[in-house]
Amino acid sequence: xxxxxxxxxxxxxxxxxxxxxxxxxxxxxxxxxxxxxxxxxxxxxxxxxxxxxxxxxxxxxxxxxxxxxxxxxxxxxxxxxxxxxxxxxxxxxxxxxxxxxxxxxxxxxxxxxxxxxxxxxxxxxxxxxxxxxxxxxxxxxxxxxxxxxxxxxxxxxxxxxxxxxxxxxxxxxxxxxxxxxxxxxxxxxxxxxxxxxxxxxxxxxxxxxxxxxxxxxxxxxxxxxxxxxxxxxxxxxxxxxxxxxxxxxxxxxxxxxxxxxxxxxxxxxxxxxxxxxxxxxxxxxxxxxxxxxxxxxxxxxxxxxxxxxxxxxxxxxxxxxxxxxxxxxxxxxxxxxxxx
Amino acid sequence: xxxxxxxxxxxxxxxxxxxxxxxxxxxxxxxxxxxxxxxxxxxxxxxxxxxxxxxxxxxxxxxxxxxxxxxxxxxxxxxxxxxxxxxxxxxxxxxxxxxxxxxxxxxxxxxxxxxxxxxxxxxxxxxxxxxxxxxxxxxxxxxxxxxxxxxxxxxxxxxxxxxxxxxxxxxxxxxxxxxxxxxxxxxxxxxxxxxxxxxxxxxxxxxxxxxxxxxxxxxxxxxxxxxxxxxxxxxxxxxxxxxxxxxxxxxxxxxxxxxxxxxxxxxxxxxxxxxxxxxxxxxxxxxxxxxxxxxxxxxxxxxxxxxxxxxxxxxxxxxxxxxxxxxxxxxxxxxxxxxxxxxxx
Numbered sequence: 001x002x003x004x005x006x007x008x009x010x011x012x013x014x015x016x017x018x019x020x021x022x023x024x025x026x027x028x029x030x031x032x033x034x035x036x037x038x039x040x041x042x043x044x045x046x047x048x049x050x051x052x053x054x055x056x057x058x059x060x061x062x063x064x065x066x067x068x069x070x071x072x073x074x075x076x077x078x079x080x081x082x083x084x085x086x087x088x089x090x091x092x093x094x095x096x097x098x099x100x101x102x103x104x105x106x107x108x109x110x111x112x113x114x115x116x117x118x119x120x121x122x123x124x125x126x127x128x129x130x131x132x133x134x135x136x137x138x139x140x141x142x143x144x145x146x147x148x149x150x151x152x153x154x155x156x157x158x159x160x161x162x163x164x165x166x167x168x169x170x171x172x173x174x175x176x177x178x179x180x181x182x183x184x185x186x187x188x189x190x191x192x193x194x195x196x197x198x199x200x201x202x203x204x205x206x207x208x209x210x211x212x213x214x215x216x217x218x219x220x221x222x223x224x225x226x227x228x229x230x231x232x233x234x235x236x237x238x239x240x241x242x243x244x245x246x247x248x249x250x251x252x253x254x255x256x257x258x259x260x261x262x263x264x265x266x267x268x269x270x271x272x273x274x275x276x277x278x279x280x281x282x283x284x285x286x287x288x289x290x291x292x293x294x295x296x297x298x299x300x301x302x303x304x305x306x307x308x309x310x311x312x313x314x315x316x317x318x319x320x321x322x323x324x325x326x327x328x329x330x331x332x333x334x335x336x337x338x339x340x
Numbered sequence: 341x342x343x344x345x346x347x348x349x350x351x352x353x354x355x356x357x358x359x360x361x362x363x364x365x366x367x368x369x370x371x372x373x374x375x376x377x378x379x380x381x382x383x384x385x386x387x388x389x390x391x392x393x394x395x396x397x398x399x400x401x402x403x404x405x406x407x408x409x410x411x412x413x414x415x416x417x418x419x420x421x422x423x424x425x426x427x428x429x430x431x432x433x434x435x436x437x438x439x440x441x442x443x444x445x446x447x448x449x450x451x452x453x454x455x456x457x458x459x460x461x462x463x464x465x466x467x468x469x470x471x472x473x474x475x476x477x478x479x480x481x482x483x484x485x486x487x488x489x490x491x492x493x494x495x496x497x498x499x500x501x502x503x504x505x506x507x508x509x510x511x512x513x514x515x516x517x518x519x520x521x522x523x524x525x526x527x528x529x530x531x532x533x534x535x536x537x538x539x540x541x542x543x544x545x546x547x548x549x550x551x552x553x554x555x556x557x558x559x560x561x562x563x564x565x566x567x568x569x570x571x572x573x574x575x576x577x578x579x580x581x582x583x584x585x586x587x588x589x590x591x592x593x594x595x596x597x598x599x600x601x602x603x604x605x606x607x608x609x610x611x612x613x614x615x616x617x618x619x620x621x622x623x624x625x626x627x628x629x630x631x632x633x634x635x636x637x638x639x640x641x642x643x644x645x646x647x648x649x650x651x652x653x654x655x656x657x658x659x660x661x662x663x664x665x666x667x668x669x670x671x672x673x674x675x676x677x678x679x680x681x682x683x684x685x
Contacts (some may be wrong), residue, residue: 024455090547098621125609126624126626127609127610127622127624129624130611130622130623130624131622134611134620134622139612139615139620140615140620158356236345242613246615246616247613247614247615247616247620248610248613248614248620249611249612249620249622250609250612250613251611251612256605256608256609256610256612257472257608257609258470258472258605258606258607258608258609258625259472259475259476259602259603259604259605260602260603260604261479261600261601261602261603262600262601262602262603263479263484263485263599263600263601263602264600268477269482269483269484269486269599270476270482270483271482272480272482272484273478273482274475274478275351275474275478277469277471277474277631278471278472278474278475278478278627279471280471280626281626330381
């Protein structure tokens with residue numbers, strides 16, 4: 001498997017938070033990494049031993065494909081730039097901020113014969129994959145009612161997340177993972193109903209905010225996604241409950257972890273050197289390996305470009321539902337192209 | 341690299357065969373000459389090798405004549421010694437299923453044979469590679485638990501009866517639950533203490549569970565160990581997971597020191613639920629056998645061919661010495677269970 005990735009040169013675009021886990025994965029795969037970023041490229045390169053590409057064109061000229069980990073509003077133009085020179089694209093979620101933009105990217109990619117993959121990393125978390133495989137194998141029969149949730153410390157107090165034109169809001173930024181999960185496990189969506197509390201005002205998201213989205217699926221299944229930007233410092237938690245005609249699958253991160261400590265708060269000792277193997281394989285590594293092999297002509301990964309576009313389409317429909325107070329019919333919903 | 345699998349008696353042979361078959365730089369050959377005579381319902385021998393998708397020969401003579409670089413021994417426990425000695429004799433490194441042997445004298449002879457041949461002898465204790473255990477060990481090594489004074493370990497499982505009946509044959513297995521399950525926890529403790537030796541062992545065992553299966557060996561057991569450094573440990577090794585339980589069983593290790601406790605359950609992370617058969621337990625903790633095999637094969641590569649009388653360049657853990665220390669605990673537990681009194685080592 002790893003042999004298929006020898007002599008790999010990856011172009012990392014962006015140097016923010018998520019870039020660190022991507023870099024760790026690329027280094028684990030033995031890849032040479034060039035980084036280009038509006039800011040932070042030098043320090044990232046120094047920290048991990050990467051090469052800085054001062055210009056986007058310079059980076060594109062030298063790499064096999066790009067890994068886009070920039071803020072969401074820039075995804076579209078960066079993906080189009082790579083596609084224009086025939087380079088494959090791995091793009092952090094959301095693929096773009098509107099379905100119209102995703103459609104433009106996917107159309108350009110198809111015309112150029114270039115592959116684009118969204119980094120819907122939740123598909124690579126082993127607990128979600130185990131549930132997906134069990135559903136596919138018919139272990140719980142046809143899915144009837146599924147619930148997914150995702151919550152954490154709000155990022156909206158700082159940086160660009162609070163501006164819906166930049167982040168897309170809590171649904172586009174956070175729930176997009178579970179919209180993808182709902183579609184992965186329950187199949188294509190027919191209708192979307194969404195409510196957010198408190199609502200966005202003039203394109204600005206509240207810092208603490210919850211969104212509830214209910215989907216109906218062609219299969220007859222119904223599903224519910226909850227995303228919460230919680231009080232700063234709140235632990236990040238995810239989970240699901242999938243009920244089928246003949247069984248149930250459920251999971252809540254943070255429970256049954258197999259590791260519980262009752263150590264004194266003031267326990268002292270030397271530095272703890274946790275070996276990498278103690279964390280298990282990072283789902284980001286699993287994801288980037290599988291997609292990189294596909295970009296080299298290997299088997300298709302468990303996520304397609306169209307899945308990224310579909311998740312954006314659902315998130316945009318959710319926003320339309322919030323604005324109108326109505327259920328959105330996905331058969332007739334078209335992207336307005338507006339980001340907020 | 342040429343890797344031989346000697347016997348399919350142990351159910352773990354399936355896991356090793358599957359993993360080895362996927363490795364592009366590994367050639368695999370297997371033999372299971374005693375499989376045909378086994379009383380088990382499932383396929384053995386050539387038929388099972390075909391199912392695994394690996395090449396097969398009919399005799400151990402052919403297997404060892406192939407000139408393997410490494411041999412994975414997955415026979416009945418009582419057969420480990422003969423196969424490990426043959427592997428060492430043909431200049432191969434060895435990964436041996438646990439427990440090392442059924443008798444301490446056999447185990448010592450295996451260590452001696454491998455040392456004389458310059459062969460690696462690694463013991464298949466996969467729980468050593470569990471992420472939660474590695475995290476615990478890092479905390480212990482950094483002194484975060486303080487001085488460790490007590491451990492409780494459990495390794496409860498379903499009785500391994502349906503797939504392979506030899507597990508409940510005292511002559512082939514060396515005993516029942518005491519032999520099958522004490523060693524994993526004993527190994528984890530060995531790894532935390534840097535190889536502390538047991539000084540006194542007490543064991544109580546019984547036959548209450550699984551009487552419907554006409555099993556003669558003990559099915560329940562509790563083993564209390566006092567180590568030479570003063571550490572106290574008790575291990576529940578019982579086959580106490582019901583036949584209709586949602587998963588095979590599990591391991592827990594609760595370690596208490598002067599700064600507090602840590603409890604790990606490496607096989608606990610799972611997706612739960614129900615299906616028409618009852619409770620669902622989809623474990624996703626990763627494949628520990630994969631880490632175990634990788635550690636062994638990396639050591640084989642790094643060490644090169646064994647040189648008689650010379651220690652291998654890389655001695656992967658857990659090694660034969662751990663295997664022997666944990667076997668000594670099992671042997672003492674067996675004797676204590678019979679006498680009703682603790683056994684001093």
